[in-house]
Amino acid sequence: MTDVLIRPAVAADVPVVKGVVDAAFHHYIERIGLVPSPMEGDHAANVDGGLVFVAEVGGVVRGVVVVLSEADHLYLDAIAVHPDAQGTGVGRALMVWVEGRARELGVGEVRLLTNAMMWENQKLYERYGYEVVERRLDGAYDRVHYRKVLPEALNSPAMG
Template sequence: MAPLSDPAPRLARAAEAPALAALVERAYAPWVAVIGRRPAPMQDDYTARISAGQTWVVAVDGALAGAAVIEERPDCLWLDNVAVDPAHHGGGLGRALLRFVGREALRRGLPQVGLITNEKMARNIALYQRLGFEEVERREEHGFRRVEFRIAAAHLAG
């Protein structure tokens, strides 16, 4: 099996929607207290995301360890959500998923990757800045204070 720092993400399967939702619950649970409510990814419809071909996953020993939810937009590949099971934190899986998203954007002919994160998720903001993402704007959206970032897909793909 490839190391978690160099996984081979695959499209999620319909039957994996409940496991995907559970993975996202575990990954985002620590943020509930920080932002004062359930983060948007915890409320997403993963059955619909999988059906639309927007969800890529990495499994370890048959269980989902990480996921990336992406949407193709005219000017970028939008990273709607990246989630890593807490049991796999620190192994490079999150950064590997980000590199995958950069490569996927290039494969689709899209020059940039965009994403938003909650303004109160300071650790995420710092990580995205260290990786070379540039802040585009801050805004209120659906009751959340959001920070939008962009990065050149080639830079992210590494």
């Protein structure tokens, strides 16, 4: 596995964050018939709000994750790995980081969603132990909602 450094994104990262997200999701436009919502995100506002973290390999940003801290869970809003870095461990490092972040914040669950037409993502999330909570239409998007309860956090004070 490649050595991956995950750090908070800064304003200077916004163009590369957009580039990684666009490269990772662009191929889905034809399949789902819509621009995937991560491509339409306000990357500058998300970076400014401290929601974006980047994965660097050799000083180059190869992955991006957007997370929102909620009272009882961490919401994984978007995860993207540049196609040139797929299969190198960047995605795995980001997924492990997200779960570690949830534990740091004292919450015992990670939630996320993906488009129902993004089969690869569904297989990936299930491989990482995420379970389907529901599938529902959200406007024009057909989304599958997932969650993962973190066993190590079951007895944490935040879980009550």
